[in-house]
Amino acid sequence: MLAGARLVLPTGVVENGKIAVENGVITEIAAPVAPPDGAVPALDLTGFTVVPGFVDMHVHGGGGESYHSGSAEQVIKAAHTHLAHGTTTTVASTVTGEIDELCRQASMLSELVEDGVLAGIHFEGPFISINRCGAHKPDLLRDPDPAVVRKLIDASRGAARMVTLAPELEGGIESIRLLTERGVIAAIGHTDASYDKTLAGIEAGATVATHLFNAMPGLAHRAPGPIAALLEDERVTVELIGDGVHLHPAVVDLAFRGAGASRVALVTDAMDAAGFGDGDYMLGPLAVQVRDGVARLAEGGSIAGSTLTLDVAFKRAVSVNGLPLETVSRMLSLNPAQQLGLSDKLGSLEVGKRADLVVLDAQYDVVAVMREGRWAVGEDRLKDRVPVAN
Known part of the structure; x- marks a missing residue:
């Protein structure tokens, strides 16, 4: 008691x-x-x-380790790092790689899902736009051929929770339909899609915006692009990275007003350095430098995930954005739990x-x-x- x-x-x-x-x-x-x-x-x-315990539906690692590493011990260390910061439910996110390597990672991660360490697997890439690839290696990107998407899902042995893809790519809409039929969340992100193509992706079954605003065209008055489509549709949960680096606080406020309290999920998109510190790291095959808590590619300087933990996201949403406690709690726990199909078990007191x-x-x-x-x-x-x- x-x-x-x-x-x-x-x-x-x-x-x-x-x-x-x-x-x-x-x-x-x-x-x-x-x-x-x-x-x-x-x-x-x-x-x-x-x-309630925080639910992170988009996180790549922490504590000096990554979820796309080679061993269960490294994955457990990363999960325990975020657990110490309040994340009691973790979906492990991968990064773009060769399909056979992603299948190997999926097989290993699925065992930790069965053990209860993780709540599922999120494949971020390789089915994303080369124009919006961010910290994903361009020459490993590919169109979302439904047969290849199916191969990844099968390798996960029921542990796949979400796949991020760009709907404008060849096979994109068909793959969204496939994922929806298989009970896997189709997320739109790292995309150069138009407003209309994004709407087509939502109609096909996409229900998540992968880190809204980041790695997609900006909102323009004659070309609203994916941001407007994802914000306006009540079927879509929008991820926001609340670290103060990826998004200005005013943009977080805009997204909150546009989507409402029930459709925002605060995520970390954290890489290995979360809870560990500055230094030189690898994000998949790409070298990353973390300085003053900001992760950037060593070559080109693109932001490469974050070093955020969800307790910091909670604190920023309350103190910087001035949101009520119950609203912030919902964005960190209940909303992602609902999107993941876990809200009957967790996500609220x-x-x-x-x-x-x-x-x-x-x-x-x-x-x-x-x-x-x-x-x-x-x-x-x-x-x-x-x-x-x-």
């Missing part, structure tokens, strides 16, 4: 609330009441804020859902993280909290 904290619920913020957890599941959420004789004391979280919790202090820094009812991080920071009656 946890008591005394401010609880950020889907319906709003509850002060001095309590949460009961049994067998990894939330069994009660309420304001404290006088306990019966012999009641088990609760852990006093007075002064703290509790939010509700009875019957998995006990994935993040305890934040008054400055919204992470104090402790619970995953599936067990303290994964920070239990030692709470050991001196005086138990209170529940």
Whole structure:
């Protein structure tokens, strides 16, 4: 039993609330009441804020390791790095590579999905536009031939959650239909598509905008392009990288007003340096330099993912953009969980859902993280909290 904290619920913020957890599941959420004789004391979280565990549907690595690396140990280290920053549900994103290599990665990652370390696999590339490829190696890009897309999905053994592609490429619309039929999210990104072609992709089944604004044409008054199409359609969840580098705060505000609270998912798009520090790294086959927390390709200087963690994205959305706690929580947890088809199990503080919790202090820094009812991080920071009656 946890008591005394401010609880950020889907319906709003509850002060001095309590949460009961049994067998990894939330069994009660309420304001404290006088306990019966012999009641088990609760852990006093007075002064703290509790939010649901963060869900990152677009992240490439962290802690000095990547999800497209060669070993399960490296993947686990990356996932644990983000777990320490509040991300209790992670979809591992790959980068553009040879199809056979991506299939090998998918096979390895699928085992970690089965083990519960990861919630799925996101293929970002190689089915993207050479004109908007960003930190993806141009000579490895290819059109989204449905047969090749199917090969990747099959190699994932049911673990594929999302594929980012450019709908204007040959086979793009057909591949979106294939992914939709297979229960895999088709995401539009790294694209040079027109407004009309983007609409065609949405009609074919695409439901996610991969890091909206980044790696796509800007919004122009006579050529609205993909941004307008993705923002206006209620079927689409738009990813935003909330690190203050990829997007100006005013653009985040614009996207929020355009899409609304229920259609924005804050993501990290983080690479190896997240939670690790400046240095020289590899993003797939490309060399990356991280200086002052900003990752750029060593050759050309394009932004190469981020060093963001979702606790920082939470803090920026509250302190810089001035958004309400319940709105920010939704963008980091419930919205991505809904898009991933996991909201019946996680993504909000509700009875019957998995006990994935993040305890934040008054400055919204992470104090402790619970995953599936067990303290994964920070239990030692709470050991001196005086138990209170529940």
